[in-house]
Amino acid sequence: MSPANEWRFAQGIGIKINPHLMVTNNDSAIEAVVRGLGVTRLLSYQIAPYVASGQIQTLLCEFEPKVLPIHVIHREGRYASAKVRTFIDMIVDRLRADKGLS
Numbered sequence: 001m002s003p004a005n006e007w008r009f010a011q012g013i014g015i016k017i018n019p020h021l022m023v024t025n026n027d028s029a030i031e032a033v034v035r036g037l038g039v040t041r042l043l044s045y046q047i048a049p050y051v052a053s054g055q056i057q058t059l060l061c062e063f064e065p066k067v068l069p070i071h072v073i074h075r076e077g078r079y080a081s082a083k084v085r086t087f088i089d090m091i092v093d094r095l096r097a098d099k100g101l102s
Helices: 026-034 044-053 082-097
Strands: 006-008 014-016
Touching: 026 044
Parallel strands: none
Antiparallel strands: 006 014
């Protein structure tokens, strides 16, 4: 069975599927779901605006994997760049504010 024909979940549960529509990118999958053509499996941050607006809803929430942390890694010390530090501070603020990541 190929990965396209089975969805695996964190609890070791697998669901065999028989897709009638297959796409090659997330934007197409989201568009298909918004138009009511079926279901898809994507990451929460990819669909957060659509869920927030009510265009789509999540299914099987109780089987979602545990949340993984995001790490921002950079060089500190005498070789550290003020521009890099400014960028990191900005991206950390944006990541913390992103409701799709919580």
